[in-house]
Amino acid sequence: MATPSWEGQRSMNPNKALWEKGDFTRIAASMRESGEALVAGLGITAGMKVLDLGCGDGTTALPAARLGADVLGVDIASNLVEAGNRRAQAEGLKNCRFQEGDATNLSDLTDQRFDLVVSIFGAMFAPKPFDVAREMVRVTRPGGRIVMGNWIPNDPTLVAQILKISSAYSPPPPEGFVSPMTWGIEGNVIERFAAAGIPAEKIAFSRDTYTFRSPGTPSAFVADFRNYYGPTMNAFAAAEQNGKAADLQKELEVLFERQNRSETGDATSIPATFLRVTVGP
């Protein structure tokens, strides 16, 4: 049998395919304010070497670069890497660049290279969480910090609920699949970093909030997820096969309407809780 080409093997990586699907930049646009606020609280100073892992199109990478950090964004999705480089270029941010890479194996990056590794709803979506923890620790300099933002399983707020509803319409995951949401459980985080040589005392946890803001109605925002967000697109594809797409649409609309805090009828503002993990000195 002919060996598949390297390109062919790459395109078969379901993790990469999921995030290259659709256009995550359409969702990221609703997360910019919270991304900036989070970065503003990270104590970033000029010249600091920052890795944004699972950076998407730079919701946190660009604000870090605006503060003068030397930022590398790494993401598995080539379309998001391109979008990030375009955004950095448009702002004239020469200290911010994006490249393709996999959080489970950052072989392009030398040991102890970064003062700060940030991964906001990014590395949590990579498979092999123990490899991810090891790689994040390896590329962080001694005395440096890792900051992760992770969605929390069964949390009543937006993203955990979208993923929960979506999974009810999707086929069961393959055997051995580790849910990304386990990064939102403190015990799992401690175990993964312990295996990478980090004692529990060096890990701090807190609850924080990201607010999704969209100029349209909650139902228009649901449409953005349906049309552009890989995990929701896959859930709709599966639901369509079972004649359940209308049910999925309805459940998501009810969720988004219920969680909308916007005062004006035609806009959407939805807060979502996440687990903030800080690994550091």
Ligand SMILES: C[S@@+](CC[C@H](N)C(=O)[O-])C[C@H]1O[C@@H](n2cnc3c(N)ncnc32)[C@H](O)[C@@H]1O
């Ligand atoms: C929910 S998005 C968040 C993006 C960005 N951090 C933000 O806040 O907008 C998840 C990101 O993780 C990236 N990702 C998923 N698996 C990855 C992996 N194995 N290695 C690197 N990036 C990955 C996706 O391509 C996507 O950009």
